[in-house]
């Protein structure tokens with residue numbers, strides 16, 4: 001029984017979501033191999049080889065993988081899938097883009113968003129926006145799984161000494177071409193990897209106020225900024241800051257929610273945070289039911305005061 005983890009990387013280094021997937025892979029039992037499909041990706045492969053728990057790194061290097069097009073990466077995974085009992089992807093935008101293609105071609109059911117491995121064929125996953133946990137058992141020969149990164153600790157980036165083996169790169173699937181990437185520039189920590197997240201809700205009232213009130217607090221704490229969907233839909237914050245069921249799932253050490261009511265769809269994205277601080281002027285707001293520290297106050301006074309005091 002051997003598990004393959006599909007690495008998420010930028011060719012030079014491994015992205016942190018891969019480390020959580022490695023921990024899930026170790027829990028599946030058996031050896032853990034990591035596939036790095038990239039272009040000039042020796043750096044990423046070397047980084048993967050040092051990850052604790054990894055027995056072997058497979059490097060498929062080709063221009064076709066330069067931009068991680070899902071069609072090409074899926075073809076590569078399928079080319080080597082026969083050797084594996086489990087194939088694990090982080091449940092990120094890119095992992096979720098490739099995994100279903102692999103599962104469909106292998107004619108198996110994808111097991112999505114697992115948060116726990118009970119045994120090699122039995123897994124736990126949240127349903128109903130995290131309000132219930134389903135235990136699912138799979139009889140498929142190969143388990144194609146996406147891993148909720150907040151459900152597993154990150155594997156250590158050192159301590160491993162896996163061999164890096166070059167494998168033949170699958171041909172370009174020819175179904176898609178890379179046109180361009182427009183990357184939002186951000187000096188802040190990445191939302192899903194940040195240790196501290198400060199989020200604002202509809203109460204902020206405008207994009208200008210959102211910036212004016214939330215940014216100084218985030219700067220003081222070295223935090224990533226998040227937002228509720230209402231704040232995003234109203235144009236107060238960009239789409240990629242949305243936390244929740246249809247946004248990003250975060251579990252930082254500290255989550256500060258200002259002017260967020262705490263709808264279940266928002267809680268689904270942050271309730272596993274270690275310490276939750278809520279600032280809301282309505283003492284009945286549902287966010288207080290998950291908060292470790294609650295402040296019933298007007299955020300336009302409380303947040304600047306907090307930033308000043310830090």
Ligand SMILES: Cc1cc2nc3c(=O)[nH]c(=O)nc-3n(C[C@H](O)[C@H](O)[C@H](O)COP(=O)(O)OP(=O)(O)OC[C@H]3O[C@@H](n4cnc5c(N)ncnc54)[C@H](O)[C@@H]3O)c2cc1C
Nearest residue numbers: 201202203228229230244245246247259261265266281299
């Ligand atoms: C299918 C589906 C998916 C969804 N996915 C998501 C998701 O991923 N993420 C998400 O966030 N939501 C999501 N939602 C929307 C969710 O149901 C809520 O509508 C949304 O989270 C509300 O955002 P909010 O808390 O900012 O706004 P509101 O619910 O309007 O709450 C604003 C809060 O601010 C407080 N407030 C007002 N003024 C002040 C002040 N001056 N000082 C302090 N507090 C103040 C109010 O008391 C209130 O509690 C989804 C909904 C659906 C149906």
